[in-house]
Amino acid sequence: MNEFVGRLAGPLVSVGEELTTEFEARLADSGTLAVRVAYGVVRNRADAEDIAQEAFVRAFRRFADLRDREKFRGWLVRMTWRLALDFRRGGKRRSAHEDGAARAWPSIGDAEADMVATERSKRLWAAIDQLPGRLRVVIVLAAIEGHGVKEVAALLDVPEGTVKSRLFDARKELQERLR
Amino acid sequence: MSDERDDLLKEIGDLLGVEPSPSFAAGVRARIASESGHRRGWLTWFAWAGAAAAVAAGIAIFSISRRVDFSAPVPVTTAVATKAETPAVAAVETRAAAPATRLRPARQLPSVAAVFPTDERRALDALLRGLKAGRAFVPPAASQVDPVTGELLPLPPVEIPPLFPDEDGAIRNRTGRLPR
Numbered sequence: 001m002n003e004f005v006g007r008l009a010g011p012l013v014s015v016g017e018e019l020t021t022e023f024e025a026r027l028a029d030s031g032t033l034a035v036r037v038a039y040g041v042v043r044n045r046a047d048a049e050d051i052a053q054e055a056f057v058r059a060f061r062r063f064a065d066l067r068d069r070e071k072f073r074g075w076l077v078r079m080t081w082r083l084a085l086d087f088r089r090g091g092k093r094r095s096a097h098e099d100g101a102a103r104a105w106p107s108i109g110d111a112e113a114d115m116v117a118t119e120r121s122k123r124l125w126a127a128i129d130q131l132p133g134r135l136r137v138v139i140v141l142a143a144i145e146g147h148g149v150k151e152v153a154a155l156l157d158v159p160e161g162t163v164k165s166r167l168f169d170a171r172k173e174l175q176e177r178l179r
Numbered sequence: 180m181s182d183e184r185d186d187l188l189k190e191i192g193d194l195l196g197v198e199p200s201p202s203f204a205a206g207v208r209a210r211i212a213s214e215s216g217h218r219r220g221w222l223t224w225f226a227w228a229g230a231a232a233a234v235a236a237g238i239a240i241f242s243i244s245r246r247v248d249f250s251a252p253v254p255v256t257t258a259v260a261t262k263a264e265t266p267a268v269a270a271v272e273t274r275a276a277a278p279a280t281r282l283r284p285a286r287q288l289p290s291v292a293a294v295f296p297t298d299e300r301r302a303l304d305a306l307l308r309g310l311k312a313g314r315a316f317v318p319p320a321a322s323q324v325d326p327v328t329g330e331l332l333p334l335p336p337v338e339i340p341p342l343f344p345d346e347d348g349a350i351r352n353r354t355g356r357l358p359r
Contacts, residue, residue, distance in 0.1 A: 027204050035199045045197055049206070052199070056207040057214060121194055128191065143191035174187060 023063050026072050027056060033073065033144065034080045040140040041084035043125065051087055055080040070154055077155045081137055127177035135170035142167055 034052035035045075042048055059066060059076055066072040128136060141152045149167065153160040295303070308314075323332045340352040 027207055031199050031203055031207075035203065036195045036197060039197045040195050045200075048197065049199060049203055053203070053207045053210055057210045060207075060211050120190075124190060124194060139188075139191065140195065143188045144195055146192070171187060178187075 019063055019067075022067060023060055026059075026063075026069070026076075029069070030073050030076055031056075034076055036144045037077055037080045037140065038084040040128075040136075040144070041081065042088055047087065048084070051083045052080055055083055074155045074157055077141065078157070085133070123178060124174075127174050130177060131170055131173055135166050135173065138163055138166040139170040139174070 031052065034055055035048050038048035038051040038055075039045065042051065055076055058079055059072065063072075066075055128139065131139065137156065138152060141147050141155055142149075147155070149160050149163050152167070153163045156163065320335055321331075324330065325332055342350050342352050345351050
């Protein structure tokens, strides 16, 4: 009897292990993307991590349908974006925005230059925030990890032409606001 | 795409260049594990609730089946409604006269309504009236007393002769035709 149960459960266990292994790979592969997408909306690292974790938990629930890498990344990005918007609308922000705090370039130790950079970051964030949602998500995704039009289209599940025109509009609006 | 625009995207990319903390992946795993535990907890709760409901239903069924135990030999008294204007049926209430050792008190037993045909009800009425007035016929054997103890003697066995229908449709026994 135990042998029979073992033979029956064997494939199930191996399928479960396989799914877990694949999910771990997606977590390693797309964790940074999810955190950055959330950060683009909430602009707080801790909140962004919370949101990205929640998106991963939801992705895990239906991972059997999301085993394809591209499908998974697209679903994850859209879910993270939606969760982040809900979070911001709900006013659940943990602390103040970290405008400029996340910039990747190293500080040159010049207080005046730091201040100018922070001011520029604030203006840029303000300009991004003023963009309509459909343009904002496109510009944020295009800026993250150097995604091209094709990749952004795949992530958002929209035609490439749509991404191109939205990217053009977003850049144009940003340029005007930053002038 | 102009260089200026490329610079803009790069600048935004720099703003978004946050890295997840080292505990990020562990946090995801912990959340998934806690959610699985939560679901298991719900399943366990449902299992316990189902078992409790089954036990409660069993107790209720057992209790009801004990309370309505009509097959038990309960001593009863019978009171017959004797109003003249009683319609074609009369209700008879049956109650326990004395609490039996393994039964509940009489007041807790259910009352039973029985329906009698009109002629039987009249016969019972007549018998009760006759007993009250001392006019009822009591067979001699039923009133014989033991001269030593003064107690009533046991009744001899009652023999009912077989009945036959005759050619006219009347009922007769060995001694002759019975009155209609």
